[in-house]
Amino acid sequence: MTATHLATIPAQRPRPAVFRAAGGFLAELSKDKAAFAGFLFLVLVVLAAVFAPLLAPHDPAAQSVLARLKPPAWTARGSAEHLLGTDMLGRDVLSRLLYGARASLLVGTSVVLLAGSFGVLLGLVSGYRGGRTDTVIMRVVDVFVAFPGLLLTLLLVAMIGPSTPTMIVVLAFSNWMIYTRLVRGIVMSMRTTPFIEAAEVLGCGPRRILQVHVLPNLVPPLLTLAILEFTNILLAEAALSFLGLGVQPPGTSWGLDIANGKNYMLLAWWPITFPGLAIALTVLSINLFANWLRVTTDPAEREKRHARGRLRLLRRKAAANG
Amino acid sequence: MAKFLVNRLVQGMLVILGVTLVVFVATRLVGDPVQMMLPLSASAEQRAAFSQELGLDQPIGTQFLSFAADLLRFDFGDSLWQRRPALDIVLAKLPKTLQLIAAGFGFAVAFGIPLGALAAVRPDGLLDRIIVSVSLIGLSVPQFWLGLILVMVFAVNLGLFPTSGSGSLAHIVLPAVTLGIPSMARIMMLTRSSVIAELNQQYVRTARARGLPFRRILFGHTMRNILVPVLTLTGWEVISAWAGYTVVVETVFAWPGLGMTAMNAINHSDMFLLQAIVFVVAVGIVLVSILLDALYKLIDPRIDLA
C-alpha cells in the first residue's frame, strides 16, 4: 500500500510547496472533527462576506412596507422569495445576514491588525531594550489594562460619534496591551538563550536578530492569541452595535439586526434568532479551530495529543481483542 | 506588604488620572451637550445662556483647571439629565449593580468549579465532553442575545420569572445567569485543566496508591492548590463585568444599576454623569485588583508581590 502510494508521486507533476503544506494542514485538521467543522464554517463565513453581493437574493437595505415580518420559507406563511423571512422593515433577513458577515470580519480583522501591530511593536521594543524603556512601557500597559474596558469604549464611541471606523480605532485603543505582554515575555526569555547571545557576539544588529531569530518563534503563539482576540472583538462589535454605538444604518451588522429585531421578538423570532446564531456559531468555530491550532503548534501539547491518541487506539484494540 | 500597597496605590492613582483625562478630552472636545439638552423649540439665546451656565463657553484650559479642582473635592457637577449631583446618582445606583455582580458570580463560581472538577475526573469521558461542549457554547453566545432568548422562554412563555426590572429575588435570576454564563464557562475550563494537571502530580498518585478515597484527594488537597489560578480568573472576570458587561445585561433586563444609568447618560449626552460613572468604575477596578493581589499573599505567602 505504502509502496504504490510512493510510486505514484513521481508520475505526477511536482506540486508547489504551498499546496502540499495546505494539504498537510487539512489532513491534520480533519482528524479533529470539531475543529474541522469549525474551520469549514469559518470558510463559509468568509466566502459569504466576500461574495455577499453575488449571493444575496435582495438588497440588504431595501425596505418593503408590504412584506414586513414575513416568516422563513419553511413555515406556514413563508414564501420562497425570503428564505429566512423579513424583518420589521421588510428587509430580507438572509441578505442582511450575508452582508452582516462583512461588518464582523472587517471590524475583527482591522482591530486585530491595528492593535496587534502596535502591541507587538511595543512588546519587541520593551523586551529587547529592557531596562528603563521596559519599565516605562510596562507601566503604561498596566495603566491601560486597568482602564474600564467596555465602558470606556462605549463612552468614547458615543462621544466621538458612532461609526464603523470610530469603533475600530476605539476597540484597538483598548485592546493592544495583551500583545505587548505576550511578545515582551517571549523576547525576554529568548534574549538569555545561548543562540541569541551568540548572534550578538557575532555582531548581528538588533534588527536582524529580531527578524531572523525572534520573529519566527513569536509567530505560533501570536497567531493563537490573535485568533482568540478576534472572537473577543467580534463579540464586542456585536455588543456595541446592539447598543446602537457600532455599525450605523443603513449599514448592516449582526448585532445591529438583533437590536432592530428585539422590539418585535414576541411577534417574530426570526429577525433576532438568525443573526444571534450567526455570531454564536462564528465565535464557536473560531474557538474550536484556535484550540486545535494551539495544540498543533505547541510541541509539548502535540506530544500529549499523540500519546492520548495511541492510548485510545490501544484501548480499542484491547477491547476488540477481548 | 506595606511597600506593595503603596506601590499599587500609586499605580491606581495613575490609572484613575489617566481615565479621567481621557474622559474629559472625549466629552469636551467632541460632544455638544447644549443641543441635546434643550427642547426643540428653544431659542438661540436660551442655548447660549445654558452653555454659559455650564461654563462650556470658557476656553478648554480653563475648563480643565476647574474640572480638576472640582475632582479633588469629589465634585463632578450636576447631572445635566437629572439635575442633581452626578456622584449622588452613581452612588444611589451602585448597590443594584453590586447585587447583580454578586448574584452573577455567585452563580458562575457555584457551578463553574464543581462542574470543572467533575469533568476532570475522567478526561475525555462522556461527562467531560458534555461539560466542555456546554462551556464552549457558553463562551460563544453573545450575552445580549442570550438575555433576550431567556426572557422570551422563561419569562414570557413559561412565566417563571419577571420580564424586567428589579424588586424581588425572582427578578435577579435571569440577569444574573446571563451575566454569569461566560464567566462560568471560563471558570469551568480553568478548573478542569488545573485539576487534570494536579491529579497527575506525584503526591496524588501516591495518595491514591495508599488507598485514600478519591473524593478526599480531590476536595481535600487538589482544590486548595487550584484556588489561586481560579481566584485570579474570577477576579479578572468580575473586573471585566464591572467595567462594562453589566451595561449590556442591565440594558436588556432594564436592571436599574450603573450600567443602565451609563446608557441613559450616553443617550442624554450627560457628560457630568458619565465622568462620575467612569470615575467610580475606575476606582472599583483599582480596589478589586489590589484586593486580589493581597488575597494571594494571604493564601500563598510564597508569591512575590514586589
Add this chain to the structure above:
Amino acid sequence: MKPDTMLKAALLGAAIAVASPVLAANITIAIGSEPSTLDPQQRDDGAERAVTDNIFETLLARQPDGTLVPGLAAAMPEQIDDLTWEFKLREGVTFHNGEPFNADSVVTSVERIIDPAYASEQMAYLATIAGAEKVDDLTVRITTKAPDPVLPARMYWMKMVPAAYSSDPAFAQAPVGTGPYQMAAWNHGEDIELAAYPDYWGDAPQIEGVSYRFIAEGGTRVAGLMAGELDLIRNLYPEFLGAVPNSTAVPGLETSVIVLSTENPVVSDPKVREAMNIAIDREALAEALFAGLAEPAHGQLVNPKSFGFNPEIRAYDYDPDRAKALIEEAGATGKTVTLVGEAGRWLKDRELIEAVGAYWQEAGLNVEIHIEEFGEYLNQLFDKDHRPDSIFVVNSDELLDADRPLTAAMEYGASYASNADEEMAAQIQAARAETDVEARKALYAEITRKGHDLSYLVPLLNQEDIYAMSDRLSWTPRIDAKLLVKEMSVSE
C-alpha cells in the same frame, strides 16, 4: 392569647389580606424612565407627568376630547383687561397633607414656577405669565406680560402646589397635591406607588392603588404586558395590535411634517413643493406603517383638535401623475433634493422618511436621504444659515393651540422654519397677541391657507396614540395623552 394563637391569627390575617378584593384593584403602569423628581413644576418630562398628573391638579382641566373645563377653578376665567385674567377657586379642596387649597396656593404656584432662579423647564409653555395676585381667599388674578389669548390653556398646564410644603426640600421626593391619588412609596430603581386619597373633592376613583414601573424599551414593555406583569403601556407598536390582550387608540397630539426650504435652488419653486406634497400616498402610509391608526394631516401642521385649526383646508390629494408633470414643468426632473432626518426618536420615523423619499424619487426627483445621529440632526434643524432642502420633524401640540406649531415651523427666524416670508412671520406674531377670539381665528385661517397654497410644509400624518391594556383594565384614552387613573376601572 397564647403566642402561637397570635401567630396563627396573624397568618390568617395575612392570608385574608392577600385574598381580599381590595388588592385586586391595584394596577401597574409602565413608564419610559424613572422620574428624577416628582416636583411637578421643575422638569419637562413625560414620565414624571404620567405620575404627577394623578397627584396634582390644575385650575383648568380638559375633557377626554380636549375641551377646556374648570378644574380647581370654580368656573372658566374672566378676562378683566388685555393683561389680566380672574379665576374663582373651588371651595373646600385640601392638599393631601391637610393644607387648604386657596388663593395663596395659586399665587405660590405661579410665582414659584416663573422664578428665574427656579429655572423651570416648563417655561417654554408659560413664558408669557408675569405674576399672580390674591383678591380674596377664593379669587386670584393672573397677569401676562403681553396680551395672551392662550392663557387659559396655559393654566391647564400649570400644576397647583401647596403654599407652605412646596418650599420643603422633601417635596420633590414626597410630593403633595390635591389630586385623587397620593404618594404611597417611591422605591428607587423599582417603582413609584400611589394610593387613592380618601378626602378627594371629586368622585372617588374605583382603583385603589397604582404602581409605576420604569421600562425604557418598547419590546420589554410589551413582554411585561404579555407576561401579565403590567396593566397599561403606551406607544404600542402597531404590529402588536393583534397580539396584546387588549388595545385602544385615540387621535393624538403628534403630527409628522417635512419642512421645505423656500430659499434652496430646486425646492424654491412652488410647483416642485406642491408636487412633493401630492406625490405622497398618505393613506397608504397610514395603513402600512401604523395599521391604519393615523390620519393624513389636513394640509396643515395644526392639530384638528387645536385652536386655530382651519377646517377649510383639505388634505393634499395623492396624484402621482400630476406630481410628475409639475416637476417636469419646473424643469426639476432628475435634480437632487436632500431629505434630512433621524431615527429612533419618534415612532416609525425612519420608515416614514424612507417611504417619503421613495415617493419623491418616483415623482422624478433625485432624493438623497441623510439619516443623522440625533445631535447632528438637531444642528441641521436649527442652523439658520444653511437650511436643508427638506427636513423631517414631529410636532407635538401639548397646548392644543396653533401658536406653537406655527411659530416653530413657519415663523421666519424663530425656530426651524425654512421660509423667508417676513409677512407671515408678522402675522404669526400678531396672532400670538390677539385676544379677540374671532380675530385670532381669522388670522390663523389666513396663515394656514397661505402655508398650504405655497406648500411651505409637507404635513404627513396626524398620529394616533396606541395603548395596550391587560384584559381586566377598561379605560378610554384621552386626546391629551394623560394617564388619569381615576378614569380607569378594573374588573376581576
